[in-house]
Amino acid sequence: MDIIKIVIIGIAGAMLSIIIKSYKPEFSIHIVLSTVLILFLLVISKLEIILDFFNSISAQANISKIYFPVIIKILGIAYIADFTAQICKDAGEGAIASKVEFAGKVIIMYLALPVFLSIIDLINKLLPQ
Amino acid sequence: MSIDVDLIFKIATIGILVSVLNQVLLRAGREEQAMMTTLAGIIVVLFIIIQLINNFFDTVKTMFQL
Numbered sequence A: 001m002d003i004i005k006i007v008i009i010g011i012a013g014a015m016l017s018i019i020i021k022s023y024k025p026e027f028s029i030h031i032v033l034s035t036v037l038i039l040f041l042l043v044i045s046k047l048e049i050i051l052d053f054f055n056s057i058s059a060q061a062n063i064s065k066i067y068f069p070v071i072i073k074i075l076g077i078a079y080i081a082d083f084t085a086q087i088c089k090d091a092g093e094g095a096i097a098s099k100v101e102f103a104g105k106v107i108i109m110y111l112a113l114p115v116f117l118s119i120i121d122l123i124n125k126l127l128p129q
Numbered sequence B: 001m002s003i004d005v006d007l008i009f010k011i012a013t014i015g016i017l018v019s020v021l022n023q024v025l026l027r028a029g030r031e032e033q034a035m036m037t038t039l040a041g042i043i044v045v046l047f048i049i050i051q052l053i054n055n056f057f058d059t060v061k062t063m064f065q066l
Helices: A002-023 A025-060 A064-090 A094-126 B006-027 B031-064
Strands: none
Touching: A002 A025, A002 B006, A025 A064, A025 B006, A025 B031, A064 A094, A064 B031, B006 B031
8 A cells, every 4th residue: 555655655654754854954954854854756657637626526616717826836836845845944944944834825925916906806896885 | 777766875885985085084184085075086986877868858858858
């Protein structure tokens, strides 16, 4: 089963990074990074199928055709920002981690603006003038 | 680059090898060579990591349409 393989890789990576940390602290971050990347690349095929499923569903509903790509983009940005922030925290760089998270929030907000505008327009239309 | 799991163990072996070589060279009194081997080890590991990160970012870019 896939999950068992993933769990084993995660534990092996954690143990290796502890062993290496005692000899050479600089190498432990490399091991953590490679473990995380391999785990993600293992899971990506399943994520692809999920996203294709959502794409096919949103293709039918004509409203979400405009907003669905925004949701997918925001999902990607949130994931990458969180991924980098976690790696920076592991490496002990709290400041960089918080800045990356802040940048991620700002970019997500930036992408979400059109959606807010369209909602406000919709509300204005509904209100009786 | 394929997603091969033994990458983690490759990096771990390089790390241990470098630290052992470092100790040996330090005992032999050659600090510069010790420094060189550490740098060489880090550069080799960086090559591997950069390929992996490149593969990761390409996948994420195509998938999330970023």
